[in-house]
Amino acid sequence: MSALDKILISSIKKGIVTASVDLSKIEALGLELKEMANKHFGRSFNIREMDTGSCGACEAEIIAANNPIYDVSRFGVNFVASPRHADALLVTGPVSKNMALALKKTYAAMPGPKLVITLGNCALDGGIFKGSYYTEGGVSSILPVTTHIPGCPPTPTEILRALVGLLKCFTG
Amino acid sequence: MEYQTLLEKIQNKHPSILVGANENCDDEIYIKSTPEKFNELCLALHEELHSPVMSMFAQDLESHFRVYCSFLGIKYKKWFFVTMDIAKDTPQFKSIAKEIYSANLFDREIKELFGIEPLGNPDTRRLRLHDEVWPNGFFPLRKNFVPPKETGTLGEYKFTKVEGDGIFEVPVGPVHAGIIGPGHFRFSVAGEPIINLEIRLGFTHRGIEKLMEGKTVEEALQISECVSGDASFAHSWALCHAIEKIYGLKIPERASYIRAILLELERMYNHVSDIGGIATDVGFSHPSALASIIKELIHQLNIQLTGHRFLKGVNMIGGVTKDIDENKKALLLNVLPIILRDFNELKQILSSSTSFLDRVDTTGMLKKKTAEDFGVLGVAGRASGIAIDLRKNAHPAYVGVDFSPQTAETGDVLARLNIRIQEFEQSANLIQKILGKMTPQSINEKSFSFKEGFALGYVEGWRGPVLYWININKERKIERCKIVDPSFRNWQGLSYAVIENIIPDFPLCNKSFNLSYAGTDL
Ligand code: SF4
Numbered sequence: 001m002s003a004l005d006k007i008l009i010s011s012i013k014k015g016i017v018t019a020s021v022d023l024s025k026i027e028a029l030g031l032e033l034k035e036m037a038n039k040h041f042g043r044s045f046n047i048r049e050m051d052t053g054s055c056g057a058c059e060a061e062i063i064a065a066n067n068p069i070y071d072v073s074r075f076g077v078n079f080v081a082s083p084r085h086a087d088a089l090l091v092t093g094p095v096s097k098n099m100a101l102a103l104k105k106t107y108a109a110m111p112g113p114k115l116v117i118t119l120g121n122c123a124l125d126g127g128i129f130k131g132s133y134y135t136e137g138g139v140s141s142i143l144p145v146t147t148h149i150p151g152c153p154p155t156p157t158e159i160l161r162a163l164v165g166l167l168k169c170f171t172g
Numbered sequence: 173m174e175y176q177t178l179l180e181k182i183q184n185k186h187p188s189i190l191v192g193a194n195e196n197c198d199d200e201i202y203i204k205s206t207p208e209k210f211n212e213l214c215l216a217l218h219e220e221l222h223s224p225v226m227s228m229f230a231q232d233l234e235s236h237f238r239v240y241c242s243f244l245g246i247k248y249k250k251w252f253f254v255t256m257d258i259a260k261d262t263p264q265f266k267s268i269a270k271e272i273y274s275a276n277l278f279d280r281e282i283k284e285l286f287g288i289e290p291l292g293n294p295d296t297r298r299l300r301l302h303d304e305v306w307p308n309g310f311f312p313l314r315k316n317f318v319p320p321k322e323t324g325t326l327g328e329y330k331f332t333k334v335e336g337d338g339i340f341e342v343p344v345g346p347v348h349a350g351i352i353g354p355g356h357f358r359f360s361v362a363g364e365p366i367i368n369l370e371i372r373l374g375f376t377h378r379g380i381e382k383l384m385e386g387k388t389v390e391e392a393l394q395i396s397e398c399v400s401g402d403a404s405f406a407h408s409w410a411l412c413h414a415i416e417k418i419y420g421l422k423i424p425e426r427a428s429y430i431r432a433i434l435l436e437l438e439r440m441y442n443h444v445s446d447i448g449g450i451a452t453d454v455g456f457s458h459p460s461a462l463a464s465i466i467k468e469l470i471h472q473l474n475i476q477l478t479g480h481r482f483l484k485g486v487n488m489i490g491g492v493t494k495d496i497d498e499n500k501k502a503l504l505l506n507v508l509p510i511i512l513r514d515f516n517e518l519k520q521i522l523s524s525s526t527s528f529l530d531r532v533d534t535t536g537m538l539k540k541k542t543a544e545d546f547g548v549l550g551v552a553g554r555a556s557g558i559a560i561d562l563r564k565n566a567h568p569a570y571v572g573v574d575f576s577p578q579t580a581e582t583g584d585v586l587a588r589l590n591i592r593i594q595e596f597e598q599s600a601n602l603i604q605k606i607l608g609k610m611t612p613q614s615i616n617e618k619s620f621s622f623k624e625g626f627a628l629g630y631v632e633g634w635r636g637p638v639l640y641w642i643n644i645n646k647e648r649k650i651e652r653c654k655i656v657d658p659s660f661r662n663w664q665g666l667s668y669a670v671i672e673n674i675i676p677d678f679p680l681c682n683k684s685f686n687l688s689y690a691g692t693d694l
Contacts, residue, residue: 021472049351053376055690057401057482059351060445064471066351067464081349096693097305097323098375099354102347128398132379133312133319134301153401155481 021069021157029160030075036167037076041087045077045167047117048086048110052103053096053135058120058153062090065156077163083107088115088146094126095136107143117166119149119159127152175201175248178220182213189213196625197417203254210256211268214241217252218272221245224547224661227639228278229654230286232315236260237288240641240654241268241275242628246560251628258288267293274547277660285381287311300374300693303327312382334360334368342675346375353689357678364674369667376693384653389415389489392650396640397484400657400691405431405438406633407640407655407691408487414629414642415489421620426613427491428569429606433504434474434483434492436599436606439634441470442686443592443599444515449683450589451522454531459521466514473507476500491616501607508600519593529586536681538583538669548665550636550658552685555591556583556665562632573605583669588684595634622648635659635688657691 037045049062065072066079073079080086083106095103107114118139121127125138139145147169149162179191179201186209194200205213217223223243231238237258242251258265267290269276277299279290284298287309301312305323312319334341339362346354354375360368380399384392396411397404409431416423448463471481478486478494486492496504522528538548543556553560554577561577563570578594580587626643636658645651666685670678 050347051353051376051689053378053690053693054353055398055401055404056353056688057398057404059353060402061481063351064464064468067468068461069465069468079351093376094378096375096377098300098302098377099346100305102354102375106347122398128395129378129380129383132383133317134377134379152398152484153482 032164034075040170046080046087047090048083049090051092052099053093058092061153065159070156083109090117091139092120092123094122094129097134115146116143121152124148197627200251205254205256207256213254217243224274227656230282231652264289266291269293273545285313300377303329332370365672366670369670371667374693376690380694384650387650400688403633405483406631406638410629410631410638410640412487414627414640417627418625419620419623423491424613427615429610430492430496432569433603436603440599441467442634443596446686453679453683462518495615532585535585536669538665542668546664547661551591552662552665554579555587557581562637585684659687659692
């Protein structure tokens with residue numbers, strides 16, 4: 001056995017030491033997600049993530065949803081590097097004035113049908129940054145928003161659950 | 173020399189100048205200067221204390237502006253503030269940035285937020301209120317500020333131009349390919365090597381310092397947790413620290429210890445994430461996956477200890493809201509060795525790969541002199557030989573815990589990686605030690621009386637020093653809150669570290685600093 005194999009096997013064996021996440025729940029959610037992605041999006045649901053002024057924690061949780069414990073990509077959800085091949089735009093942050101143009105341009109670059117998902121309280125209506133001289137007060141003041149994932153930040157499990165909910169409603 | 177001797181020296185030279193401690197807290201010395209003597213005094217402190225400008229900011233007082241410039245006197249465990257008052261009808265001062273380069277960004281900040289002109293500073297371009305969307309003449313931190321009716325396509329930002337045969341520019345961002353904050357990087361290259369990098373930020377500006385004004389302390393505390401999400405504990409602690417200093421509030425030892433434990437957990441999940449990120453950026457995916465598992469474990473540990481993956485809602489004025497009781501202590505003592513064992517594996521994978529080491533060794537070198545000039549601190553500073561760590565040098569929560577800052581000399585990606593590895597292990601160790609010192613006690617002090625005043629709260633967050641200077645007014649509201657996240661100063665370090673490297677190594681250099689967009693942009 002090579003050193004790498006040993007490490008891999010030992011990592012797998014260890015599992016999760018602090019049991020605050022129920023792995024079987026994630027599996028179940030994931031299977032639902034996969035079914036929906038298969039049905040409506042030809043097996044892959046592609047998301048372009050965009051930060052319009054978030055504090056960074058929402059990004060961290062989206063990244064966590066991609067870690068080996070949640071691993072959303074195995075359920076057919078991919079985070080892509082360009083809006084050109086995205087089914088959905090996932091937006092965080094209250095839309096700083098400096099990002100309004102970039103947000104519009106990114107949306108314009110997407111092929112239709114275009115879904116827009118807001119993630120985190122401040123993307124909804126500015127959240128804690130509401131009323132600032134430099135925020136637009138949420139994504140919906142600029143783009144038509146399909147759905148919202150609440151939280152500050154939402155946990156990876158909540159993100160998974162919300163994606164399942166979105167795809168279930170999707171009939172387009 | 174004792175700090176009193178230093179102050180006496182200043183006093184003898186400038187008998188008309190008032191020097192004294194902040195009445196609320198004895199670790200802050202204020203030197204009330206005049207505009208004429210301001211630069212001379214700053215320079216004297218800078219040289220005497222070997223401190224960069226830790227923060228420099230203005231405040232709009234009814235009849236005039238006041239400018240503060242602060243330095244850290246490590247060996248005295250004191251902060252020194254030089255202040256000057258500036259008349260409102262001539263809003264200008266003589267810039268000190270030519271003598272003390274670390275003042276430069278603060279000059280630009282003061283100009284854009286207050287409209288006070290730093291005379292003699294050749295670079296006063298705006299940092300956050302982008303020329304493209306924000307009209308001239310609107311200064312948000314003036315008390316009589318009224319937002320412009322229209323914003324939109326206006327001016328243009330002037331990038332530094334490098335000219336000559338074969339030089340070309342590569343613009344990148346603000347929107348990047350990954351799941352990451354926005355920033356614009358403009359490389360000037362001659363063939364492969366980078367000869368200049370200009371970093372333009374401010375894209376996530378949310379007007380936080382203005383938003384803080386007029387808020388209650390509790391509201392401000394909530395905002396502080398959203399300044400830079402991956403350092404939300406450091407930020408909220410720094411805010412609490414400032415308020416507690418103003419109130420003269422002694423928090424229970426147990427509360428201090430719990431804060432220290434949670435701050436170390438914040439450091440651990442971020443450091444391991446960055447170690448994995450460095451592996452990702454050279455395409456070494458297995459260790460990066462292992463690192464993200466360790467990070468996830470710590471987030472889950474955070475939930476079990478505090479109910480929040482990012483430790484929000486824990487800090488309160490007077491202490492903490494969540495105890496670490498015997499069960500949680502047992503959990504920590506159980507889990508930490510497992511985390512360390514996994515971490516050890518991660519370390520071994522990285523150190524046994526020569527091709528990995530080859531990529532990080534001597535890449536992105538930041539010289540000590542450059543780091544000092546720019547006032548680079550925290551992980552990046554320590555990797556270049558600047559041994560400043562507020563936990564050691566100034567913070568009461570770590571008193572009596574044996575601890576010394578980790579430093580390196582080479583200032584390359586490898587050095588920053590090694591500092592993180594050492595600090596990760598050190599943090600786990602510190603937590604175990606601090607757990608041993610905890611005695612049954614209350615976890616917060618709820619009886620305190622309100623006071624107006626000002627003070628500096630400071631914490632060594634995982635990136636470096638997080639500073640909150642806060643002034644509370646008679647109405648019990650925030651009058652002024654100046655936040656300095658370490659990222660603000662350290663981005664300049666990155667722009668020098670990449671010089672002579674090739675663009676494909678930029679992500680690697682960037683990750684090894686891993687600075688916060690949100691914390692810089694405010
Ligand atoms: S919702 Fe909360 S966690 Fe997410 S970006 Fe906004 S402030 Fe940060």
